[in-house]
Structure formats: structure tokens, C-alpha cells
Amino acid sequence: MAAFLPRSISMMSGDGPHNLPIAATNGIDNSPLQIFVKAKKKINDIFGEIEDYVKDTVDYMHEVQKEDHIVSQEIVRQIEEFVHKVHSIREVLARDHMKVAFFGRTSNGKSSVINAMLRDKILPSGIGHTTNCFLQVEGSTTEDPYLTLEGSNEQRAVESVGQLAHALCEEKLSESEMVRVHWPKNRCLLLRDDVVFVDSPGVDVTPNLDEWIDKHCLDADVFVLVANAESTLMVTEKNFFHKVSTKLSKPNIFILNNRWDASASEPEYLDQVRRQHQERAIDFLVKELGVCTPKEAEERIFFISAKEVLQARLAEQGHTALTPLTDGFQTRYFEFQDFERKFEECISKSAVKTKFEQHSQRGKFIANNLKELLEDLYNEASKLKEEKLYQRKELTDKINYTEQQLMIITQEMKKKIQNMVEDVEQRVSKALTEEIRRLSKLVDDFNLPFHPEPLVLNVYKKELHLHVETGLGSNLRAKLSTALAMNIEQSQMEMTAKMDTLIPENYRKTSNIIMPRRQPFEILYRLNCDNLCADFHEDLEFRFSYGITALIQRYAGSKGGFFALKNKREDLHLAPSTPVNNQLLYANSSLDDWSIISRIAIMSASSQGTMGCLLVAGFMFKTIGWRVIAVTGAVYSCLYLYERLTWTNKAKERSFKRQYVDHVTRKLRMIVDLTSANCSHQVQQELSGTFARLCSWVDKANTDMDEQVKVLEKEAVTLDSAGGRAKVLRNKANYLSHELDLFVEAYLKLHK
Incomplete structure (x- = not known):
């Protein structure tokens, strides 16, 4: 045995390429756990772009709604909800990790398995009922470990976990409460790769299995059932996983038959007992739970000794002295390593699928929705722009x-x-x-x-x-x-x-x-x-209508010779009245009487004197006779008197x-x-x-x-700008959707 120990420790230290322990393989970039880390970083980067994109889209929608009124308030509200959804997804992604939950009956070595995987004695372990509540071990960026209680951010010394979680201590928590142990990532590569371990009380110490599942198991990627290889699977263990399978679709379950080092004392029954445990475990996984095929079930059943692995790894790190190991330790150790390797592959594959598949689908849903909205908006803006340009052309032609x-x-x-x-x-x-x-x-x-x-x-x-x-x-x-x-x-x-x-x-x-x-x-x-x-x-002066002047004017007017008479009268005025002239006048008695009378009358009218009247009267008396003159004078006087008497106001x-x-x-x-x-x-x-x-x-x-x-020109320019921005945002939605497709191809389909 002494000769065997150095060689076994040497093999555990990493001598030989095929016998590297899990501590060495975790640092390699192609570790299965790195797939989750890379996928988490990639999808976080994508959702960071999606968050910025959605914010830009909301700002754009607000601007378009204010200026162009082509977006309804309902659409704006819908996109604003995407902001909160994306922000919530980013918060979940930031907290997402690969979670493995360990269950089993009391004192089956659940805490020891976790300590062996973490290469340090972090969780309390011992004989009997040790772990009294749920313990979650997660990585921390601090230099010193600490722990926090559920619902509190107060940091406590990590040494107090032995008092808070140990069933034998007086100050202890209830079975369903959680104590979070924050362990520095630089001390454990598993924790550095976003793996979280959850230790649980024995499934046989409380009937509140449904509460446990709802509170601590629904987001677990892998379940590890730690069974006691010295006995067999119990009904309480089966009932717990039956309840789990009703709430989770085909959970990933590993069965660890711990304390297999006890088989070293009965080597003649080793293979028979192993075959018995394996058959019952396969029947449980395949026939009772229906979570995998028989071939897959064989790959998920292991026979280990967590206590031996922990002792060996602590000795390797110089924390404890080397102690003698039981026969068959190397086989059990490598089987534990095989469990760790398959566990890493399974949890990485499961975590990538369970954590990121739904997020990628939701991201594509958001991107596709925004793309459709922006496509409709782009088409609407283009349509409205064409309508505005057509209206402008019509108005210009009309003008x-x-x-x-x-x-x-x-x-x-x-x-x-x-x-x-x-x-x-x-x-x-x-x-x-x-x-x-x-x-x-x-x-x-x-x-x-x-x-x-x-x-x-x-x-x-x-x-x-x-x-x-x-x-x-x-x-x-x-x-x-x-x-x-x-x-x-x-x-x-x-x-x-x-x-x-x-x-x-x-x-x-x-x-x-x-x-x-x-x-x-x-x-x-x-x-x-x-x-x-x-x-x-x-x-209104009285004018006798048969007066000499009136008669002459009437006669002159009727013959049209008024101007001639007037001219003659002017000639007479120019020629002075002399005796020679008078003699010539009388000498011409052979002229027409009326012509002579007219001339005498003109002379009398022009002279306006008595002399003219006497000449006319004497001439007429000589030519006509006094009787005719008397009768004529009487008639003339009567006419004058008549007109004079009738010259009343009416006549006037x-x-x-x-x-x-x-x-x-x-x-x-x-x-x-x-x-x-x-x-x-x-x-x-x-x-x-x-x-x-x-x-x-x-x-x-x-x-x-x-x-x-x-106004139409301005609106057309605004709509053109709005349509251009909608097109750019739509293309970015295509880009983000393509990025999510690449993520699915790289991390989801590849690891199905």
C-alpha cells in the first residue's frame, strides 16, 4: 500500500495526459464549462445591443409621433414595454449561472461530494444529520469568502456556516431557508466558470418537498442524487424526483453511489452489487421517471467515494497529510473524475439550452416585432411621402x-x-x-x-x-x-x-x-x-304779343331774315338821318307798302323815340285811311287790353x-x-x-x-427622414436577428 500511494498521488497530480484531474482540465479554454461562459458573454453582448437598439427605437418613435403623427400611442407603449423586457432579460442574464442541486437522504455524503468537487472543505460534513438548510456555493470577486442569509445583504464570516447550517448547533435555520456562501473565484475554477452548487438537507427529514422544489429547484440545470452504496435507492429519494419530474420536463439527473470504498471489504460481491445498483438506478431513470434512454442512463450512474477524493485533493494541495487509502481508490478516483467530466458536459449543455434558448427566442421575438413595426412604419412613411409629393405636384400644377x-x-x-x-x-x-x-x-x-x-x-x-x-x-x-x-x-x-x-x-x-x-x-x-x-x-314783365317789336321778331323769325334785318338796322344806325335821305324815302313811294312799313318800323324801333311812331302813323294814315286805322286801332287796343287783363299769376x-x-x-x-x-x-x-x-x-x-x-414639402422631407431612420433601424433589427441566429447555431443547435 505504501508503494502504491506515491504513484497514485503522482497520477492525481497530473503526470500523463490522460490522467489529468479536474482542476487541471478546468483551466483549458475548450472546457465544456467555457461554452456556457462564452455563450453567456455572447448573448449578454447581443442583448446589450438590443437594449441600446430598443432605446433608440423608442426615442425615434417619440420623435415621429410628435412630428409626423404616423405612430399610434399604442405602438409607442408596446415598444416602451420592450425596454423593460430587455432590461429584465439583461438582469437575468447577469445572474444566470450553471446550477447543480444535490439531493439525497441524510448522511449520504452530499456535502462531501460538493467539497470534493470544490477541492476544499467548504461545507460542514460529518456523521449523522449534518446539513440542516439549503447551502448555495457561488463564486465571488472578493479576496475573502463570506456568506449572506436569505433576504439580507449583510456579509458574515464564512466560519459561521458551521453554526447556521449544522443540524447539531443550537442556532440553526429552518430546512427551506437558504444560506449563500460566496467563495473567491480564484480559489476554485468551477466557481470561476459560473457554476453554482446547492446543498440540501436530507429528503427524509421534512415532508415539504413541494416547497423545496418550487423555491430552489425549478432553475436547476442538473440534479445529483447522492445515494448510499451500502444500501439501495429509497422510496423517499424516488418520491422527491418523481415530484421534480412533474414540474420540470426531463430533468438532468446524475446518480452517485457514494461510499463505494466499503466494497473493498467484500471484493467477491463487488461486481454483483455494482450490477444490482446500476440496474435499479437505470430502471428508476428510464422506466419510472422517463428522463433518458438506457444508454444515457448508463452514462449518468457512478460509483465513488467522495471522502477519499476530498482527502486526496486536500493532500495534493498540502492542506492535510497523506493518509493510507483503501484498495481500488484509483479506480474510484478516476470514476469521480469521469463523473466530473460528464457532469461538466451535461451542465454546460443543459445550462446553455435552459438559460439562453428562451432568451434568444425572446430576443428574436423582440427584434422581429420591431422589424415588422419599423417595416410598417417605413412603408407608411414612404406612402405618406409619395402622397405629400403628389399633393404638392397637384397644388403646384393648380397654382x-x-x-x-x-x-x-x-x-x-x-x-x-x-x-x-x-x-x-x-x-x-x-x-x-x-x-x-x-x-x-x-x-x-x-x-x-x-x-x-x-x-x-x-x-x-x-x-x-x-x-x-x-x-x-x-x-x-x-x-x-x-x-x-x-x-x-x-x-x-x-x-x-x-x-x-x-x-x-x-x-x-x-x-x-x-x-x-x-x-x-x-x-x-x-x-x-x-x-x-x-x-x-x-x-315776368308783361309783353304784348302783337306789339311792334314782337311782330317784327316773329316775322323775322318766320322768314329767317332776322339777322338780315339786324344788319340793315345797323346800316341805318351808321347812316345819319339827313333831309336827303328822307326825300329819297318819300320819292320811292312806288315800293311795296309793307316793305316801306317794315323799314319805317325798323327805324322807329331802332330810334326808340316818338318821332318814329309819328312817321309810321302819318304814313299809314296817308296810304290806308283814317277809318281803317281807327278800326284797326280799336281792335289792336282791345287785344292789348285783353292780354293785359289776362296777365295774371297763372299766366306768369x-x-x-x-x-x-x-x-x-x-x-x-x-x-x-x-x-x-x-x-x-x-x-x-x-x-x-x-x-x-x-x-x-x-x-x-x-x-x-x-x-x-x-408645408407639404416640409412634411415630405420629414417623412423621408423618418422613413430613412426607420429603414436603418429595420436593418439593424435584421442584423440583431441574424446575430441571434448565429448564437443559436453556435451554442444551441451545436450542443443538442
Whole structure:
């Protein structure tokens, strides 16, 4: 035995490539545990990118929702939830580790197995019921180990674990409580590779198996059933794993038949006992639990002595002295190493799958959801941008068309207004001329009492001016206003209709421009008789209608020789009245009598003296005779007396109105062109004003459409930017989804 010990220790120290202990293999980069470490780092990096990506997407969504309103609040809220989900996944990933839970009956050596794997006596172990609560051993970045209790961050000395977890100590915890032992990672390679060991009380010390499973086992990657090789699997052990299998789908279970060193005392039954334990364990795993195949079950059943392995490893590290080992130790030691190797492969494979498969699926779900949302957003932004550009083009074309049509309509309306102005001018001129001809009838209708008194006569004239002006205006309106108003209204409606076609239908509905209603147009005929007849001076002196002057004027007017007589009279004035002339006058008695009388009358009228009258009377007395002269004088006197007696206020009124009519007729004929031009100017102003207002309406519409074009251009640019950013984010979602696919190919499918 003494000769055997150095060689066995030498083999355990690593002499030979195929006999390296687990401590040496853990440091190799291709260790199965490194797969989990690398996978954890990789998926953490991916989810770090996903978290940044989701935050960028949320910021983008908020910006798009604020500016473009193409994202609903529900979608924004949904993406905001992704932020919390990704953050929660990252927190879980940061805490994720490979967890192995050790179960078995009391005093089967669970704590010893863990200590042997950790190469240090960390957990309390001994005879009888030792571990009273759950102990979790995990790696720590600190230099010194410490422990914490469940629900507390207070760090305690690691030596107190013997008091808190040992069943024989007075100060102890309940069976379901957890004590976390934080062991420096630099002291243990297993802990450095994110492996966590959970030690449990014996399954036979409490009936609260369901509570244990729910609280400490649901996230375990591997279960190690530590059985006593000196007995067999018990019902309590089986019942526990039956409960586990109902809550976990095909849990990974290893069965360690501990204390196999006891078989060294009965070598004749070694193979039979091993075969018996192995058959029962295979039946339990395959037939009862159904968690693996018979071949897989054979790979998960081991016969070891944890106490021997721990002693050997502590001696190797110089912590304890070498002690004699039982026969067959080397075989049991290498089987323990085989268990560690297969355990590492299994826990790494299981942990990668259980820890990261769901996270990778959730990451792909988030990335694909965001990709679909961003794809829809990109399509919506592109669609809206095309709509905005199309609307801008339509508005631009409409503006250009409106400007061209406005020029054409302006020329057309100018010509139409000019024609209407000329027509109004002709109508007003014609109507006013007709009214001037009927002026005497209008004046005769004036029946205000007449009196030649100057003050009364001034009032009479003012009222007559007003009567004439009102009557003429009323008659002109009766003849012209209705027809002219209809023509003007028709022209305005035509203008409005033409202008209305220049404004888009949708703009008329959405714009606030409303064409104001106009009052009916009426032409004002401004005659202003007061000023027009201000120079009228009536002559109400009595004038005998058969007086010499009146007869001469009447005769001269009827023969058209008034100017000739006037010229003759001027000649007579120039020639002085001499005796020679008088003799010549009498000598020419053979001339026509009436011609002589006319000349004498002219002379008498021109002289305005008595001498003329005597000459005429004497001449007539000589040629006609006194009887004829007397009768004629009597008749003439009667006529004079009659007219003089009939020269009353009524006659004066008739004479006044006749004189007024003659004066007003002359004055009105002078302003016919002016009045017609004034009326046509009113029509021109009305139509031009209407057209100008319509043009301003169209200009306002064009201005608003120009502003709308600018808004559409700005919106199109914003949508283009939003679509571009959505495309970039969508492509990044594809990239992240591809990264997750690569992760699945590298770490999940490869290790199935």
C-alpha cells in the first residue's frame, strides 16, 4: 500500500495526459464549462445591443409621433414595454449561472461530494444529520469568502456556516431557508466558470418537498442524487424526483453511489452489487421517471467515494497529510473524475439550452416585432411621402393653371366690362334725351302755389329743381335700373362662376375664405339741378304779343331774315338821318307798302323815340285811311287790353315754366354726355370692384396653396427622414436577428 500511494498521488497530480484531474482540465479554454461562459458573454453582448437598439427605437418613435403623427400611442407603449423586457432579460442574464442541486437522504455524503468537487472543505460534513438548510456555493470577486442569509445583504464570516447550517448547533435555520456562501473565484475554477452548487438537507427529514422544489429547484440545470452504496435507492429519494419530474420536463439527473470504498471489504460481491445498483438506478431513470434512454442512463450512474477524493485533493494541495487509502481508490478516483467530466458536459449543455434558448427566442421575438413595426412604419412613411409629393405636384400644377387662367379671364372680363360700360353709356344717353323731350310734361306736373314775389319765387324754384331732379331720376331708374341691375348681376355671377372654377373643391371646403355677399347695385343719376339752373333768371314783365317789336321778331323769325334785318338796322344806325335821305324815302313811294312799313318800323324801333311812331302813323294814315286805322286801332287796343287783363299769376306761372323748361332743356342737353359717362363709370367701378375682389379671393387661395405647398414639402422631407431612420433601424433589427441566429447555431443547435 505504501508503494502504491506515491504513484497514485503522482497520477492525481497530473503526470500523463490522460490522467489529468479536474482542476487541471478546468483551466483549458475548450472546457465544456467555457461554452456556457462564452455563450453567456455572447448573448449578454447581443442583448446589450438590443437594449441600446430598443432605446433608440423608442426615442425615434417619440420623435415621429410628435412630428409626423404616423405612430399610434399604442405602438409607442408596446415598444416602451420592450425596454423593460430587455432590461429584465439583461438582469437575468447577469445572474444566470450553471446550477447543480444535490439531493439525497441524510448522511449520504452530499456535502462531501460538493467539497470534493470544490477541492476544499467548504461545507460542514460529518456523521449523522449534518446539513440542516439549503447551502448555495457561488463564486465571488472578493479576496475573502463570506456568506449572506436569505433576504439580507449583510456579509458574515464564512466560519459561521458551521453554526447556521449544522443540524447539531443550537442556532440553526429552518430546512427551506437558504444560506449563500460566496467563495473567491480564484480559489476554485468551477466557481470561476459560473457554476453554482446547492446543498440540501436530507429528503427524509421534512415532508415539504413541494416547497423545496418550487423555491430552489425549478432553475436547476442538473440534479445529483447522492445515494448510499451500502444500501439501495429509497422510496423517499424516488418520491422527491418523481415530484421534480412533474414540474420540470426531463430533468438532468446524475446518480452517485457514494461510499463505494466499503466494497473493498467484500471484493467477491463487488461486481454483483455494482450490477444490482446500476440496474435499479437505470430502471428508476428510464422506466419510472422517463428522463433518458438506457444508454444515457448508463452514462449518468457512478460509483465513488467522495471522502477519499476530498482527502486526496486536500493532500495534493498540502492542506492535510497523506493518509493510507483503501484498495481500488484509483479506480474510484478516476470514476469521480469521469463523473466530473460528464457532469461538466451535461451542465454546460443543459445550462446553455435552459438559460439562453428562451432568451434568444425572446430576443428574436423582440427584434422581429420591431422589424415588422419599423417595416410598417417605413412603408407608411414612404406612402405618406409619395402622397405629400403628389399633393404638392397637384397644388403646384393648380397654382400654375390658376395663374394662366386668371390672365385669360382678366382679359376677357376687361373686354366684357368695357362693352357693358359703352352699352350703359348709350342707354343712359338715349333715355336722358327722351326725358329731356318730355321735360315740359314733368314741369307741368309741378303744382306748388306760384307767386311772383321774389322770396316766394326762390322757394318755388328750389322745389321745382328738386321735383325735376327727382322726376328725371325716377324715370331713368324705371327705364334703366332694373335691366342694368340684372345685367350687372348676371355679369357678377358669371365672374364668380369663372373664378370659382379656379379654386380646388377640397380647398373651398377646408379654407376659411368666403366671398362676401354684395348689396344689389343701383345706378345713381346725379343731375344736380340746383347748380345746373343756378343761372336761370325768369322774365315776368308783361309783353304784348302783337306789339311792334314782337311782330317784327316773329316775322323775322318766320322768314329767317332776322339777322338780315339786324344788319340793315345797323346800316341805318351808321347812316345819319339827313333831309336827303328822307326825300329819297318819300320819292320811292312806288315800293311795296309793307316793305316801306317794315323799314319805317325798323327805324322807329331802332330810334326808340316818338318821332318814329309819328312817321309810321302819318304814313299809314296817308296810304290806308283814317277809318281803317281807327278800326284797326280799336281792335289792336282791345287785344292789348285783353292780354293785359289776362296777365295774371297763372299766366306768369305758365310763362315761368316755359322759360324754365327752355333753360333746363338747354342745360340738360349740355350734360347728357357727362351724365351717361358718370353712370357708365359707376357700372365700371362696380364690375371692376367685383372682379378685383374675386381676384383677391383667387390670390388668397393661391397664397394659401403656396403655403400648403411649403408645408407639404416640409412634411415630405420629414417623412423621408423618418422613413430613412426607420429603414436603418429595420436593418439593424435584421442584423440583431441574424446575430441571434448565429448564437443559436453556435451554442444551441451545436450542443443538442
